[in-house]
Amino acid sequence: MNWTAIKSIYVFEMARFFRTMAQSFISPVLSTSLYFVVFGAAIGSRIDQVEGVSYGAFIVPGLIMLSVITQSISNASFGIYFPKFIGTIFELLSAPVNFLEIVMGYVGAAATKALFIGVIILFTAFLFVDFEIQHPLAMVGFLVLTCISFALMGFIIGIWAGNFEQLQLVPLLIVTPLVFLGGSFYSISMLQPVWQVISHFNPVVYLISGFRWSFFGTADVPIGISLLAIAGFTGLCLAVIWWIFRTGWRIRE
Amino acid sequence: MPTILDVQNLRKAYADGFEALKGVNLQIEEGEILALLGPNGAGKTTLISTVCGITTATSGSVTVAGHDIFKDFRAARTLIGLVPQEINLEPFERVRSTVKFSRGLFGKAADPALIEKILRQLSLWDKRDNQIRELSGGMKRRVLIAKALAHEPRVLFLDEPTAGVDVELRRDMWEIVAELKRDGVTIILTTHYIEEAEAIADRIGIIAAGEILLVEDKEKLMKRMGKKELEVQLTTKIDEIPASLKSDALRLNHNGTALIYTYDTRSERTGITKLLSEVAAAGLVLSDVVTRQSSLEDIFVDLVHEGDAA
Ligand SMILES: Nc1ncnc2c1ncn2[C@@H]1O[C@H](COP(=O)(O)OP(=O)(O)O)[C@@H](O)[C@H]1O
Ligand SMILES: [Mg+2]
Numbered sequence: 001m002n003w004t005a006i007k008s009i010y011v012f013e014m015a016r017f018f019r020t021m022a023q024s025f026i027s028p029v030l031s032t033s034l035y036f037v038v039f040g041a042a043i044g045s046r047i048d049q050v051e052g053v054s055y056g057a058f059i060v061p062g063l064i065m066l067s068v069i070t071q072s073i074s075n076a077s078f079g080i081y082f083p084k085f086i087g088t089i090f091e092l093l094s095a096p097v098n099f100l101e102i103v104m105g106y107v108g109a110a111a112t113k114a115l116f117i118g119v120i121i122l123f124t125a126f127l128f129v130d131f132e133i134q135h136p137l138a139m140v141g142f143l144v145l146t147c148i149s150f151a152l153m154g155f156i157i158g159i160w161a162g163n164f165e166q167l168q169l170v171p172l173l174i175v176t177p178l179v180f181l182g183g184s185f186y187s188i189s190m191l192q193p194v195w196q197v198i199s200h201f202n203p204v205v206y207l208i209s210g211f212r213w214s215f216f217g218t219a220d221v222p223i224g225i226s227l228l229a230i231a232g233f234t235g236l237c238l239a240v241i242w243w244i245f246r247t248g249w250r251i252r253e
Numbered sequence: 254m255p256t257i258l259d260v261q262n263l264r265k266a267y268a269d270g271f272e273a274l275k276g277v278n279l280q281i282e283e284g285e286i287l288a289l290l291g292p293n294g295a296g297k298t299t300l301i302s303t304v305c306g307i308t309t310a311t312s313g314s315v316t317v318a319g320h321d322i323f324k325d326f327r328a329a330r331t332l333i334g335l336v337p338q339e340i341n342l343e344p345f346e347r348v349r350s351t352v353k354f355s356r357g358l359f360g361k362a363a364d365p366a367l368i369e370k371i372l373r374q375l376s377l378w379d380k381r382d383n384q385i386r387e388l389s390g391g392m393k394r395r396v397l398i399a400k401a402l403a404h405e406p407r408v409l410f411l412d413e414p415t416a417g418v419d420v421e422l423r424r425d426m427w428e429i430v431a432e433l434k435r436d437g438v439t440i441i442l443t444t445h446y447i448e449e450a451e452a453i454a455d456r457i458g459i460i461a462a463g464e465i466l467l468v469e470d471k472e473k474l475m476k477r478m479g480k481k482e483l484e485v486q487l488t489t490k491i492d493e494i495p496a497s498l499k500s501d502a503l504r505l506n507h508n509g510t511a512l513i514y515t516y517d518t519r520s521e522r523t524g525i526t527k528l529l530s531e532v533a534a535a536g537l538v539l540s541d542v543v544t545r546q547s548s549l550e551d552i553f554v555d556l557v558h559e560g561d562a563a
Contacts, residue, residue: 002327002360004357004360004361004362005357005358005359005360007357008354008356008357008358009358011357012350012354015350019345082343083343086341086342086343086344087337087339087341088341088342088343090302090305090307090335090337090341091335091341091355091358091400092358093305093306093307094305094306094307094330094333094335095330095358095359096326096327096328096329096330096331096359096360097358097360248309252307252308252309253267253268253308253309
């Protein structure tokens with residue numbers, strides 16, 4: 001393992017993040033606050049309780065997931081797309097590093113940034129609503145795993161993308177709908193039976209459900225299945241990335 | 254001198270089927286400067302990219318100090334530094350941090366003193382905290398060199414380092430290359446400027462259409478090409494060279510109106526003064542004198558055209 005290389009990539013990417021820290025934080029914090037105002041206060045006042053918690057508190061895990069997933073994907077996809085776009089990727093390709101090291105550097109940094117933002121949103125949430133976290137360790141575990149797995153997915157998107165439009169396309173067309181329909185703002189049990197069945201094909205449902213369980217102890221799907229789903233998703237992303245570097249797809253001519 | 258880079262029968266076909274390298278063989282000796290000379294599209298960048306791991310070879314083998322670039326890529330790549338043809342740099346990065354990054358990427362422990370030495374050597378020290386976008390084109394190229402040197406490579410590839418730079422910067426670049434050679438770095442540089450190859454190389458390789466046409470010691474090559482012809486045009490036609498002038502170096506042109514004298518520009522005595530006084534002594538009257546040099550350019554053009562015809 002070329003740990004020095006992993007660290008260099010990680011530190012370099014994090015430096016980019018810290019340079020633009022204000023921008024990186026303001027936008028997610030602002031949008032989350034707006035969600036709380038609109039959903040929590042305006043709509044929440046008309047909804048009693050969901051699964052025993054106030055609606056304002058109920059949407060906290062979903063909101064965090066929404067930001068964390070979006071941030072993981074956009075950080076990682078941009079992180080690897082940018083060197084491809086401006087040509088500095090030649091250096092990575094000519095360096096004595098293997099695919100795992102490159103991934104650990106880029107995905108590690110992207111996941112860390114997303115994690116930072118997730119934590120900030122959590123603290124923002126405390127300003128708006130009262131709630132307790134029943135399983136803090138599990139909560140952190142879910143958060144970290146989510147950051148890593150979606151950063152892996154973002155990495156794949158960044159390598160696949162041939163232009164900036166494509167870079168935006170997958171998050172916009174696939175991820176955002178999956179997250180919104182994944183129970184960020186409602187419990188799956190509130191849906192009609194047909195939609196409940198359909199929802200179970202949405203991987204994000206398992207994530208949000210597991211994450212919400214760590215907050216309130218209630219879940220749409222069993223916690224074990226949530227864990228399995230996220231482990232499976234991470235494994236799948238890793239396999240795809242391994243194949244990409246194996247074949248040089250879209251990076252080596 | 255031991256061979257440090259050994260390229261054997263290297264072929265590269267791009268995805269569209271175009272064969273950019275058609276079985277290249279090249280051996281580079283440790284510590285030498287090899288100039289790879291070739292027209293645009295000859296395959297110079299492809300050759301370098303393949304050796305450095307940026308593109309994959311279709312077949313053939315490459316070893317660096319005995320390490321195979323595929324099987325033993327870590328050891329091989331650690332020894333190689335690459336200054337690409339295109340100026341690929343992140344505009345918002347700062348000079349020193351991007352050079353530091355390169356060293357880390359190659360797995361070497363941080364060494365601020367070394368980075369300072371490299372930046373000073375390349376006259377970049379004053380700009381160490383500047384953003385890349387604030388630098389001139391020539392400065393950016395120096396940053397690329399600094400990045401390539403940051404991990405102390407033993408073999409340095411410079412892909413057209415002086416393409417499109419002004420004369421002054423070109424001289425600077427040659428100076429830098431000479432200095433690196435003194436430090437024991439093996440240098441392979443590509444160029445399509447013949448004067449550049451003449452000015453700095455130990456050996457010259459000529460590549461065209463994906464094939465190496467020749468690799469030869471520069472001195473030998475220059476000697477072969479350092480011949481110059483002096484044409485002494487006469488006012489009156491003669492049938493044969495006067496006996497007093499006869500020598501191997503002198504011949505009469507086809508219609509007897511000029512004497513053609515071949516000499517070596519690099520020898521101490523070219524014999525021109527002597528020839529001209531003898532011509533006058535022989536009673537011949539000159540109408541004009543013309544010189545012609547067979548240059549690297551001629552040989553280059555000949556070789557490339559032979560390559561085209563084949
Ligand atoms: N990615 C590519 N796909 C297809 N052909 C390419 C590609 N890159 C280079 N070539 C072709 O390979 C040949 C050699 O290119 P290159 O190595 O860049 O030449 P040089 O550096 O000597 O100018 C050229 O004919 C070029 O058009
Ligand atoms: Mg080129």
